[in-house]
Amino acid sequence: MSSTNGLDPEALAELHSLRESIDNVDAALIHMLAERFKFTQAVGRLKAANDMPPSDPDREKRQVERLRALAAEANLDPEFAEKWFNFVVHEVIQHHQAIANGDKD
Amino acid sequence: MSSTNGLDPEALAELHSLRESIDNVDAALIHMLAERFKFTQAVGRLKAANDMPPSDPDREKRQVERLRALAAEANLDPEFAEKWFNFVVHEVIQHHQAIANGDKD
Numbered sequence: 202m203s204s205t206n207g208l209d210p211e212a213l214a215e216l217h218s219l220r221e222s223i224d225n226v227d228a229a230l231i232h233m234l235a236e237r238f239k240f241t242q243a244v245g246r247l248k249a250a251n252d253m254p255p256s257d258p259d260r261e262k263r264q265v266e267r268l269r270a271l272a273a274e275a276n277l278d279p280e281f282a283e284k285w286f287n288f289v290v291h292e293v294i295q296h297h298q299a300i301a302n303g304d305k306d
Numbered sequence: 307m308s309s310t311n312g313l314d315p316e317a318l319a320e321l322h323s324l325r326e327s328i329d330n331v332d333a334a335l336i337h338m339l340a341e342r343f344k345f346t347q348a349v350g351r352l353k354a355a356n357d358m359p360p361s362d363p364d365r366e367k368r369q370v371e372r373l374r375a376l377a378a379e380a381n382l383d384p385e386f387a388e389k390w391f392n393f394v395v396h397e398v399i400q401h402h403q404a405i406a407n408g409d410k411d
Contacts, residue, residue, distance in 0.1 A: 275340035
């Protein structure tokens with residue numbers, strides 16, 4: 202507790218409780234991301250087998266619009282939701298290209 | 307359907323089904339992220355009110371180790387999990403600094 206000396210014990214208890222909740226949410230997020238990757242890997246294999254292009258800008262545009270609207274409803278910054286989505290899609294496209302190039306993951 | 311002419315209808319039906327699942331997972335992810343931000347904003351307010359520093363490298367190190375282990379169990383690339391976590395934490399720290407500076411969000 203050396204880094205917490207002198208701090209209000211109630212504030213520390215509250216911090217501990219909030220961190221437990223964050224850890225619970227993060228575990229859920231990691232598992233949902235794992236499930237998302239299973240689906241996008243299946244899409245990648247399907248696209249590679251059928252000579253479809255790895256990325257689909259029209260689909261991505263619709264996804265961004267939808268996620269921004271969902272974020273706004275949930276009181277999450279739509280700009281953050283869009284940046285977050287672009288980060289995840291960037292990773293997915295790299296995976297698709299690896300599959301199209303014959304790499305196995 | 308101009309962009310899908312000549313493609314196998316079964317492959318297109320499979321693509322459609324996978325995309326529905328991805329959209330469902332994304333809606334869940336956005337709502338979990340919204341919940342995560344509610345908790346981290348509460349942490350930000352608590353830290354600002356108690357003069358705690360906005361970032362906590364020891365806590366973040368433990369979080370990264372835990373999330374990498376959870377990712378490995380769920381068959382998600384731990385490197386991706388870590389990059390994803392750093393992306394989210396970077397956003398959170400910006401929010402905390404804004405709260406500490408007296409901005410309201």
